[in-house]
Amino acid sequence: MNPLLKGVYDISPVTFQNWLLTGYSAILDRERYGGKFGAFRKFMAEAQWHSRDELKELQNEKLRLIIKHAYETVPYYRRLFEALKLSPDDIKTQGDLHKLPLLTREDIKRNFRDLISTKFNPKKLKYGHTSGTTGSPLEIGYDPTVVYATYAALDRQYEWAGCQLAKNGDRIAVLRGNVIVPLNQKKPPFWRYNRMHNQLLLSSFHLSPQNLPFYLEEVKKYQPTVFDGYPSTLYVFAKFLKNKGEKNPLKAVISSSETLYDFQRETIEESFQCRVFxxxxxxxxxxxxxxxxxxxxxxxxxxxGISEILDEKNEPLPAGKTGRLVGTSLHNYGMPLIRYVTNDMTALRNHACSCGRGLELMDDVTTKAEDTLTLKDGRLISPSVLTHPFKPMNSVEESQIIQKEHDRVLIKIVPRKDYTEADTEHLIREMKVRLGNEVGVDIEMVERLERTGSGKFRWVISEVPLGI
Ligand SMILES: [Zn+2]
Known part of the structure; x- marks a missing residue:
């Protein structure tokens, strides 16, 4: 939602907020499910049954197209190819990708403009933000096509789960990061409706032992067939049901954005009597x-996209060996990302899936191993929702959130050169929007952040016991 619309939303009565959310979804609908969405959906429905070799060849064809496009219209890649004395003909298949260097977050930040294709008007591109696993924000530009491809992939996930993501499809309860209910609201409703998408949007910021009975009452009334959320928020709700000795059967639960731990999957599947996808x-x-x-x-x-799993020397790893996940987009012609390095670890699986699909199998991805915050009023705050304040902050190199007391959090910042006092103000304001005014937010500038003994980085560390 843009800031103006958000401003109107925040001061509107609940019924009008529901209306606004539904209207806003109609706009998003065109961006996600219009244009080439149908064609992508059809393509993906067919391609999933292709053999592994056919899929690899399909990837190679698309790779050659985007490499040529990058060379001809993207200044960053033109320079890179020339410096390495390469031509697009040198990258014919995935096996040739190693000739190009990896693309890091830092490379994108430094060369942002030069990574945009001259074929595209930068003003017409969409821009997305990511906070990444270390709370280090990054902006990415993409053309509309990749949005259609993304929603086609999500739509297929819903179909695999036996559900339908559409206007007249399943009734979906959503437990994600949008601030849809003001924090100072102490009484229900802690939810809003998006009637365009058949969604009950549950606030992730009011989850507390006191409020959860109201959530449950609403869920029983709404009767969703699917829950869609972060593993941590879904787990809070599932654990609450379990503690009460109740179950709320659904068709499926859809989770994403965090590592889904086995104990979370088990509790969620037990409480909702269905599988987690x-x-x-x-x-x-x-x-x-x-x-x-x-x-x-x-x-x-x-x-x-094309995925690679690499070791610490950036050599490809065989199936079964865990390494860093590197991805190349096959559809983002506006800002091609070739061999983009994620901070996520995974391994390819040795075997093909018994479902018969040719699509390669990968292990669960280890992303953020973070703690959930427990606040004084009992609210449980998922680490994923805390990433949102950082997303537009290009002046932050890295960050870390530490909670030692119920009503106080410390944010450590490794600043970039252009970090100013205004950034601190933005951060404190946005954190209070999510945590509440009564929670003290301290900001500390540091040169670097501590890693744990195993070298893993924990973005959110809470020393306050979880209140469920
Ligand atoms: Zn399968």
Whole structure:
């Protein structure tokens, strides 16, 4: 939502907010499900049954097209190819990709403008933000086509889960990061409706032992057939049901954006009496991976991008070996990202899925191993929702959130050169929007952030015991 619309939304009565959300969804609908969406959906419905070799060849064809496009119209890549004395003919298949260097977040930040194709008007591109696993924000430009491809992949995930993501499809309860209910609101409704998409939008910021009974009452009334959320928020709700000795049967639960741990999956599946379908996606739109009903791993959407798993020397790893996930978009002609390095770790699986699809299988991805914050009033705040304030902040190199007391959080910032006092103000304001005014937010500038003994980085560390 743009700031003006958000301003109107915030001061509107609940019924008008519901109306605004539904109207806003109608706009999003065109961007996501208009244009080439239908063609992508059809293409992906067919391609999933292709053999592995056919899918690899399909990827190679698309790779050659985007490489040529990048060379001819993207200044960053033209320079790179010339410096390496390469021509597009040198990159014919995935096996040739190693000739090009990896593309890091830092490369994108430094060369943002030069990564945009001259064929596109930068003002007409869409821009997305990601906070990444270290709370280090990044902006990405993309053309409308990749949005259609992304929603086609998501739509297929819903279909694999036996559900329908459409106007007249399933009734979906959503537990994600949008601030849809003011924080100072202490009484229900802690939810809003998006009638365009058949969605009950539940606030992720009011989840507390006191408020959860109201959520449950509303869920029983609304009777969703699907829950869609972050593993941490879904787990809070599922655990609440479990503690009450209740179950709320659904067709499926869809989770994403965080590592889904086995204990979370078990509790969620038990409380909702259905399977969890977890998908992995990136705001950078280079990798999309979804679970089929066999749950033998995440199927890489090979029609969407090319994935590589690399070791610490950037050499490709065989199936079964865990390494860094690197992705190349096959559809983002506005800002081609070739060999983009994620901070996520995974491995390809040795075996093909028993479902018969040719799409490669990948292990669960280890992304953020973060803690959920527990606040004084009992509210439980998912780490994923805390990424949102950081997304537009290009002046932050890295960040970390530490909670030692119920009503206080410390944010450590590794600033970039252009970091100013206004950034601190933005951060405190946006954190209070999500945590509440009564929670103190301290900001500390540091030169670097601590890694744990195993070298893993934890973005959110809470020393306050979880209140459920
Ligand atoms: Zn499968």
């Amino acid at each position: 977890d998908y992995y996606a990136l705001a950078e739109r280079t990798v999309f991976a979804t679970e089929c009903d066999r749950h033998e791993g995440h199927h890489l959407c090979m029609e969407y």
